[in-house]
Amino acid sequence: MTTVDRWYGAYLFDLDGTIYLGDEVLPTVVETLARIRERKLPVRFLSNNPTKSPAEYLDKLARFGVDAEQSEIINTLVTTTGWLRTHRPDAVVFPIGEQPLIDALAAAGIAMSDDPALIDVVLASYDRSFDYRKLQIAFDALWFHKRAVLMSTNPDRYCPFPGGRAEPDAAAIVAAIEASTGVVCERTFGKPSAQMLEVIGAGLGVRLSEAVMVGDRLATDIAMARRVGMDAALVLTGDFGVGDLDGVPDAERPTWVVETLADLLP
Numbered sequence: 001m002t003t004v005d006r007w008y009g010a011y012l013f014d015l016d017g018t019i020y021l022g023d024e025v026l027p028t029v030v031e032t033l034a035r036i037r038e039r040k041l042p043v044r045f046l047s048n049n050p051t052k053s054p055a056e057y058l059d060k061l062a063r064f065g066v067d068a069e070q071s072e073i074i075n076t077l078v079t080t081t082g083w084l085r086t087h088r089p090d091a092v093v094f095p096i097g098e099q100p101l102i103d104a105l106a107a108a109g110i111a112m113s114d115d116p117a118l119i120d121v122v123l124a125s126y127d128r129s130f131d132y133r134k135l136q137i138a139f140d141a142l143w144f145h146k147r148a149v150l151m152s153t154n155p156d157r158y159c160p161f162p163g164g165r166a167e168p169d170a171a172a173i174v175a176a177i178e179a180s181t182g183v184v185c186e187r188t189f190g191k192p193s194a195q196m197l198e199v200i201g202a203g204l205g206v207r208l209s210e211a212v213m214v215g216d217r218l219a220t221d222i223a224m225a226r227r228v229g230m231d232a233a234l235v236l237t238g239d240f241g242v243g244d245l246d247g248v249p250d251a252e253r254p255t256w257v258v259e260t261l262a263d264l265l266p
């Protein structure tokens with residue numbers, strides 16, 4: 001374990017396991033963020049969860065005493081709508097997701113339909129009201145009409161909760177659609193997909209190569225950064241221990257391993 005001996009031009013933070021764990025802010029987070037704010041460096045908070053709006057994350061951070069702007073919260077609602085607006089602004093989307101996703105697509109001016117003959121993009125997400133009707137619409141759009149493509153908000157298999165419980169996440173819905181149609185999901189907008197960084201990088205004000213990604217998971221936070229050649233710091237406050245790095249190839253290792261966020265700054 002180390003203390004980082006340099007300042008970066010911008011700081012990207014994973015949220016759960018890095019800033020807070022469940023309903024508690026993690027040690028040294030508030031003072032570390034205050035030191036970064038003193039230098040007026042860009043900060044972003046990242047989450048793969050598409051079932052909460054950035055405003056809900058802002059409220060949660062405020063309860064922990066963490067000041068942030070809504071534009072600094074980048075979850076997969078932001079990356080998905082940001083990518084669609086830039087690359088497929090005229091696409092008709094069929095969202096298989098919860099109300100915050102539907103609201104975010106509407107706010108971004110993206111057309112939506114459940115008519116398989118009109119759908120350009122089937123967008124699979126974390127949807128606790130997924131049912132056979134939605135699967136049939138996706139199937140008809142992809143397999144019968146053969147005009148749509150399949151994308152997902154985030155690649156997670158399950159979403160963990162404090163106490164060890166978890167819920168099936170977007171990957172389960174992608175798998176049901178892929179299994180029935182034979183169509184492969186072509187794009188996802190959450191970690192470790194570099195698509196998330198493309199959207200963040202566009203508004204950051206400094207190059208990603210001058211920024212550091214800070215997170216508690218090797219396979220998502222660190223992998224995403226390494227994919228684009230960005231520096232990454234693994235913090236051991238979440239579900240990863242330093243012993244878990246044994247045998248990990250150099251290309252997949254974080255630049256830094258820190259015990260808490262205090263060690264992230266010189």
Ligand SMILES: [Mg+2]
Nearest residue numbers: 014016017216
């Ligand atoms: Mg995490």
